[in-house]
Amino acid sequence: MIYQGKQKIWSDYQKDIPDDHWFYVRSCIRQSFFPGSEKFFMKIVRDDLGKDIYETEHHTTCGGIAYHCDTIPQETAMTIVARQFALMTEAGYENLVASCITSFGNYCETIETWREFPELEARVREHLWKACRREFKVPKYVAHASDLVYKFRNEIAARAKFRLVDHETGEPLRIVEHIGCHYSKMFPHKGVGGAEYPCVLSGMAEAWGGEVIDYPERRHCCGFGFRQYLVRANRGYSLSNTHKKFESMEPYHPDCIITNCPGCPFFLDRWQYVISEMEGKTYGQDGHGIPVLTYEELAALVLGYDPWDMGLQIHQVGLEPLLDKMGVPYDPSKKYLGLNEKEIMKPGLPTVLKCC
Amino acid sequence: MTMDRKIVIIGGGIAGMETAACLRDLGWTPVIVEQSSALGGHVAEWNCLFPDLAPAGKLVDSLRAKVEGIEIHLDTVIAAINYLRKGYSLVLSDGTKLQSDAVVFATGFSLFRAEKKEEYGYGIYDHVISNKDLELWFNTGSDERVPDNPKAVGFVHCVGSRDIKAGNTQCSKVCCITAIKQAIEFKEKFPKAEVYCFYMDLRLFGRKYEDFYIHAQKDMGIHFIRGRVSEVSETIDGRVFVKAEDTLSGKPLRVSLDLLVLMAGIVCNRDNDRLAQAVSLPLDEDGFFRSRDNVSQLTLSDKPGVFFAGTCTGPKTIPETLAEARSAALAVNEYLKTLK
């Protein structure tokens, strides 16, 4: 692999990311999948980096799931998006940052479609006015939250308490990065690093001391694919895609996987359990799985936040092997204690996959 | 009629040299302006030529011999061209001023930059090279990317050609036969290697080309897979991993290779915009120069005294280029004879 070749491509796909004053829109599903991710993103951006980032309880789903499952027409999806833009405009912001990749893709697609078909934008403005008497400005910048963390990766590295380095041997940890499909495959120029060799996550991993693995099925889908998963009869396709990725990355012995999409970390995490039960196979060390994190969780770990405070106990694959390598201290007895040491109940343990 | 009329030929590749040699034979005074430091163009970098595997160097040498004694400006580009009442006035990048009665564009083509097809990983994966790199390797034997003892090698046809998203709708015409030539040469060097050609269509239009194809199939055992390579990655041991569809069986196909050769296509010369603007000539949508007529007047432009020779008007083989160069010389000859 010729690293300079990738750097050359990255220089062609640098994205303009304003460094302050953001209107934040959350994901529908991430707070139940990875409850600490968005909270810690806000915390890092506000408290650690001191930026102005605003959110409102009035924002809703972007309509992406319904749109991609063909249950609502595009115009409806666009009207929902227009309403988010209206909330942003009302709050006095021009830069929109989305937590979810599907939303990010949806916002980009909507804006690009309006650029091509202004009459559609006019119609959506009319719909929105009729539905809720709101008006909006199209955001000046649309970014994904991982773009922001990428932009501030060096600031985070400068404040790092722990690095992506084996604290005993000093060797860099081997990181698999997985980008959500709708991050840059639809619009390569809207993703940092483009679509073939995106560097939004690899840039973070490298800035924080890790070594990024490029394995043959790197570009392959995580397996979510909306209809592949949501329809039970198709779920085998979802699983097979994830399985293919794990088989491909296994020889590289990754220490962890980082992702920037709501669906990917969920499937890469939970399917390891299902594969272990079906096939008796695990991909991590000594019967463990490969820990899967969102980039916000990884940033928070690097900055020294407590793993249980950020909800890492909700992951299927135990994070302990990664925490041990990074040298992050944790109290095993507090794993299933929530806020204010409240019992959050212990899950049953899988038969094959070692989880702690 | 004065026979000392001057013709400036822009480009010292095979088209430029052949045009110049013919014009001198016809009694005129050609001048060659070449931007690089040597005559020969793309062909000078090639090893040998389809379909008889004749050495490219021999052809270039014979053309260089034919233009000996002709005024040649190397390392020089055209800075300005002005149409005056009595022909063209040219200023060269070294400050030389030339008066000419006619100008022949023999500006050739550019080879598609293979790294633009990002999914093929040229310049990123250790064992991905271009057709041109392979010719250089045939010439020099030195290229770290070509492994010592390859067991499997693949050739990807139509890299950047017939590809609207790459900005090129045209068929590059010579790559199918070049891939077969290179596959045969490679197989001759490494008889134990499996050689795969990934193609969309095989366009083997020229005399002996089809025989060359049958030879590749029957005697060399080269495998032809109908399906465009969709994506390339690298395996843990640094080999090239290729995904394509075997469209004849309708199944996805995977193979790992020791070397992947990208058949970068002929695209319009990257300088065409600048050159065309200098003489206010229109370019076609594909960026090549527009002939007055695509059937019978390929060498004529819409401007009096401006002519075309070779691949500046589209992908061509070497014999076609040479024939067109002679045709352009005759067209110039006819034109000059009409001048008072």
Add this chain to the structure above:
Amino acid sequence: MDFGFSLSPSSAVNLDNTDMSLYERLCEREPGAKTCMACGSCSATCTVSAINGMSVRKVILGLQRGQFRDVEKMLSRCMLCGKCTMVCPRGINTRHLILELCRLYGSKEGEL
């Protein structure tokens, strides 16, 4: 554990571990096999292709992709009428090809 779904088998052809030995042995006996360009004339003219899926083109391709079972099924459906031999633009002796292949399958009985 039964999840109500399972890994789906891959339909991909992997040339890294495709067994080409039968194809190579056929080519020794009928070198014309190598010159097939998949034009489909054989299948188009075949008397039984439309009824039972026999196709010389697919037989050759199947051997190149190591799909012996599919090829074997097709072989049993050929009537050896020779129409495909008449139309093949590359002059492949398809009738000979089929007969030789049947012999190879016969000699490989129990191995396949």
